[in-house]
Amino acid sequence: MAEVWDIYLWPLLWTAIKIVAIVLPVLLSVAYLTYAERKVIGAMQMRRGPNIVGPFGLLQPMADGLKLFLKETIIPSGANRVVFMIAPMLTFILALVAWAVIPFDQGMVLADINVGILYLFAISSLGVYGILMAGWASNSRYAFLGAIRSAAQMVSYEVSMGFIIITVLLCVGSLNLSDIVLAQKGMWFIIPLFPMAVIFFISTLAETNRHPFDMPEAEAELVAGYNVEYSAMGFALFFLGEYANMILMSAMTSILFLGGWLPPFDMVPFTLIPGPLWLAIKIAFCLFIFLWVRATFPRYRYDQLMRLGWKVFLPLSLAGVVVVAGVLVAFDLVPNAG
Amino acid sequence: MIEALAFYMFAAVTVASGVLVISARNPVHSVLFLILAFFNSAGLFVLLGAEFLAMILVVVYVGAVAVLFMFVVMMLDINFVEMRQGFLQYLPIGGVIGLILLVELAVVVGGWQLGPAISAAGVAATPDVAQVTNTQALGQLLYTHYIYLFQAAGMVLLVAMVGAIVLTHRKRTGVKKQVIADQLARRAEESVKLVKVDTGKGI
Numbered sequence: 001m002a003e004v005w006d007i008y009l010w011p012l013l014w015t016a017i018k019i020v021a022i023v024l025p026v027l028l029s030v031a032y033l034t035y036a037e038r039k040v041i042g043a044m045q046m047r048r049g050p051n052i053v054g055p056f057g058l059l060q061p062m063a064d065g066l067k068l069f070l071k072e073t074i075i076p077s078g079a080n081r082v083v084f085m086i087a088p089m090l091t092f093i094l095a096l097v098a099w100a101v102i103p104f105d106q107g108m109v110l111a112d113i114n115v116g117i118l119y120l121f122a123i124s125s126l127g128v129y130g131i132l133m134a135g136w137a138s139n140s141r142y143a144f145l146g147a148i149r150s151a152a153q154m155v156s157y158e159v160s161m162g163f164i165i166i167t168v169l170l171c172v173g174s175l176n177l178s179d180i181v182l183a184q185k186g187m188w189f190i191i192p193l194f195p196m197a198v199i200f201f202i203s204t205l206a207e208t209n210r211h212p213f214d215m216p217e218a219e220a221e222l223v224a225g226y227n228v229e230y231s232a233m234g235f236a237l238f239f240l241g242e243y244a245n246m247i248l249m250s251a252m253t254s255i256l257f258l259g260g261w262l263p264p265f266d267m268v269p270f271t272l273i274p275g276p277l278w279l280a281i282k283i284a285f286c287l288f289i290f291l292w293v294r295a296t297f298p299r300y301r302y303d304q305l306m307r308l309g310w311k312v313f314l315p316l317s318l319a320g321v322v323v324v325a326g327v328l329v330a331f332d333l334v335p336n337a338g
Numbered sequence: 339m340i341e342a343l344a345f346y347m348f349a350a351v352t353v354a355s356g357v358l359v360i361s362a363r364n365p366v367h368s369v370l371f372l373i374l375a376f377f378n379s380a381g382l383f384v385l386l387g388a389e390f391l392a393m394i395l396v397v398v399y400v401g402a403v404a405v406l407f408m409f410v411v412m413m414l415d416i417n418f419v420e421m422r423q424g425f426l427q428y429l430p431i432g433g434v435i436g437l438i439l440l441v442e443l444a445v446v447v448g449g450w451q452l453g454p455a456i457s458a459a460g461v462a463a464t465p466d467v468a469q470v471t472n473t474q475a476l477g478q479l480l481y482t483h484y485i486y487l488f489q490a491a492g493m494v495l496l497v498a499m500v501g502a503i504v505l506t507h508r509k510r511t512g513v514k515k516q517v518i519a520d521q522l523a524r525r526a527e528e529s530v531k532l533v534k535v536d537t538g539k540g541i
Contacts, residue, residue, distance in 0.1 A: 151408070155405055
């Protein structure tokens with residue numbers, strides 16, 4: 001009996017505890033990201049933002065969640081019921097499972113797999129299915145148009161994201177996320193790879209369907225795009241999934257370019273702050289840019305979006321791969337050579 | 339034991355969703371089951387220790403190819419009941435092809451079992467998986483040992499791509515296109531004219 005407990009049950013339970021320890025903070029940050037978004041954009045547009053529920057409006061996300069939870073779930077009669085119900089769950093689950101490989105500190109990671117960055121890339125490329133399924137299953141014109149736009153958009157920007165990840169991998173020599181962070185001990189990759197970092201960040205905006213690339217739910221032309229038929233918890237799951245994806249993409253940017261859990265300088269006042277907190281600060285900084293962009297820029301037109309993806313970012317990131325590889329070989333800087 | 343359980347789960351779901359791909363009535367459901375099959379095959383790859391292949395399977399097939407499938411299947415308005423009517427007619431040919439593939443697979447696996455020399459020759463081409471990660475092993479194989487073949491395959495793909503574009507691209511007349519360079523080259527002097535209008539006269 002004790003053997004069964006030691007070999008099978010305890011590792012299972014321990015993993016479950018670790019998963020909860022990751023998912024709970026993520027969900028809490030998702031809730032407060034919605035609050036932060038309204039406060040930040042409010043401040044930028046000289047409004048107050050939520051300030052009624054609780055002190056400084058701090059309980060607003062809870063109130064919103066409760067409201068959505070208590071609403072009636074409506075399934076359109078023409079909808080494909082099963083796919084309609086699966087779509088929001090898929091979006092939400094995919095936004096959470098990716099956190100399994102994010103390293104929060106040296107050795108502080110749920111699954112330290114060799115191909116961590118590929119796993120992240122794979123999971124983020126699956127996000128399109130939730131939207132595509134929702135758009136198709138709703139059996140509605142607007143939802144379908146939103147889904148189709150989303151599919152084309154996410155596939156296009158993934159290509160340049162892949163090439164930018166390759167430039168980072170060339171500098172690291174490993175696909176393991178912890179190795180990627182440790183390779184930035186001397187200098188964060190944002191300094192040598194600055195143009196790539198900028199293109200990567202803009203691509204993540206497109207990948208998460210955020211402003212100014214929020215074509216799939218452009219409310220001015222498509223009402224609300226793919227989620228127009230969803231109500232109550234279905235809608236809430238899409239909403240949470242989108243914000244969880246934003247946090248995930250910020251984490252990815254922090255790990256690839258901003259040195260993950262590493263402090264900016266390896267000296268005393270900076271090293272006193274623990275690693276996970278550094279990562280959180282960097283993620284918060286990226287998220288602030290997400291919100292800042294939303295408050296500042298108008299929405300792209302769809303053909304402009306496609307032009308930017310295929311005719312500007314793709315050649316630039318491809319050139320980036322060639323230049324970075326060339327420089328590494330010419331100056332004999334290739335990691336793990338031989 | 340856990341590995342065996344995981345294997346049977348992945349294998350069972352792969353086979354079941356494979357059957358559902360060809361038997362589902364709704365083509366969109368077929369594509370969704372195809373995605374499920376891809377996903378579970380990726381799980382099988384992970385169990386084999388081929389994590390790089392597993393991730394690439396998800397990135398390429400699930401993340402890109404199946405999205406395009408889905409895109410096309412959702413937009414096309416095909417009468418799928420009509421398409422199914424030839425099913426019995428094509429069954430013999432399909433069955434024969436399936437049988438040939440089965441026999442060939444049996445010959446390959448049987449060859450490995452009967453002649454250890456054959457399987458040794460197959461394994462020798464790859465570096466020992468226990469010593470290098472399989473990303474490195476694949477990289478050495480593709481980009482070092484077989485670089486010319488790899489480049490040749492790339493050229494074939496490029497030619498195929500150019501061919502597909504040439505064959506399907508047609509010049510349409512009367513299409514308005516945004517030319518960014520023209521827009522940026524415009525100056526206020528050539529596009530705006532200020533006119534002093536006298537009262538009561540108009541232009």
